[in-house]
Amino acid sequence: MAGSVKRPASTTGAISPPPVKRKIESTLTKQSVSSFFTPASQKKPEQITWRIVNNSLVVGKYAKKADHKQTTEKPKVAAFDLDSTLVSTASGNTFPKNSSDWKWWHDTVPSRLKELSADGYYVIIISNQKKISLQKDMKGGRSDSKSLTNFKERASAVMKQLDIPLSVYAATLDDGYRKPRIGMWKEFLDDYDFDVNGVDLSKSIYVGDAAGRPNDHSQVDRGFAVNAGVPFKTPEEFFLNAAPEPLVESFDPSLYLQSDQTDDEPLLHDEQGNNISPTASPPFSRQSALELVIFCGSPGAGKSTFYWDYLEPLGYERVNQDILKTNPESRTLLPGIAFGDFGRRFKEPTMAEGFKDIVRVDFRFRGDEESQKIWKQYWI
Incomplete structure (x- = not known):
């Protein structure tokens, strides 16, 4: 052969093209290192915990010592829908673009919920979240799907700002957990050991925007309150003391049965x-x-x-x-x-x-x- 087409090796050991210099940032902090070497018995419990029930229901709990005094009276519950009741999107879109796309539905929301907690109410959020996928996202390098991650981050931000004992229940499928069915309510009663002696239904309340008004997308929130046996109010009625609005006539199973x-x-x-x-x-x-x-x-x-x-x-x-x-x-x-x-x-x-x-x-x-x-x- 006249000559080799192979390029001679560099005498300096360099390669072409030269590698891009990347600054490797460590994710370690003094706090994380300290936490790693701290015995499990000495670690503080996580303030927010999450779990999945029956591969359908997402449950989050913000752990904070509550001042629920020992009393012979039954507990009272203040339950709320999430979207368009406690929060709305900061972008103005119907659905949040990301986990940070939210703001309080009204300025009075956080103070009102803190008052309820101080008055001895158990405050919970009960929400339909059908857009959440519980499928594992291994390709993305995480076990949770993007939609579940976004929801957890958004709900966590809400709970941290409120800084009161609070549980979130989110139904992801069209099953017994989805409102107006009361699967989420039953799960809450079981979580708090209220399923035996019950709660004071007359003093409890559920607040939601799907109330069956002319411009509402449905009446599932009102139906949920009826099913659970608690009084119902819209966000306008509860937070702004607005007068009740007229409802669209719809099927009422209890009245239908009485007229049979x-x-x-x-x-x-x-x-x-x-x-x-x-x-x-x-x-x-x-x-x-x-x-x-x-x-x-x-x-x-x-x-x-x-x-x-x-x-x-x-x-x-x-x-x-x-x-x-x-x-x-x-x-x-x-x-x-x-x-x-x-x-x-x-x-x-x-x-x-x-x-x-x-x-x-x-x-x-x-x-x-x-x-x-x-x-x-x-x-x-």
Whole structure:
């Protein structure tokens, strides 16, 4: 070969290009070193602790000695929603851009909460936070997802500024913890050992902005308070002493049940509205070997229950999406919008469509007192 294409090694040992000089900053501090070598028994407990319940609920607690005097009276609780109740975004966006994008909803918020704590109230935050992901973020070099990290940092900043004993409950999924369901309330009662003797519901309160007013996105906060059995106020009413605003008329399960028929009234009506008593004669009788009975009703209306009570004993077979495997039982919780969509699209069947009989089945609740109490709650 005429010559090697390999570049001769540098006699100085230098490499090309030269490495960029980087200043390595140590993250060690005197405090961290001291803490590392301090025996565990001598370390002060963390002021803010976090835990995840059932891979769904985020719970944070700000530990500070409270002046809750020993008394025979039941404890009283002041519970609050977080966003648009205690805090709002500093940027003006609907949702915070980062963990520092927040400010007090009103200047009176921190002083009011400190007054409540001084008066012996247990102050807690109960908030729906569906944007939080509990998936691990190993690629980012941390176990918590970015959304969870941002929430923890934001909530921690709120708790530190208040500097009162405080717990935060954040529901991340559409399950039993999510308002208006009372899973977070039950978790709080269990955390504070109030689940046995209970709290003074009449002296407790829940404050939230989702109150069912014309411009509110929902009424889940008002529904939550009703379910928990505590008085409710909006932020304007509680912090600013504003007068209550009118509400949008909506479904009230407790009133619906009270207005339902009594045990003496019939359950069934024919096409003309005439009463059909299932106790006097069966609501259905076979006219031929093959018959098709079509149930038309919203999800959860009681179609399956009616089948098992009246049709199954007559030998009718039941066919639905679960049996056909077109909608497996492992499906997610049906969203509230599905019920509203059904109501908008529903068209009452008529004889002109070829039916031999049309029977209207009025709703009637059946169950013990505890089951009725659960039924009367807001769920969506």
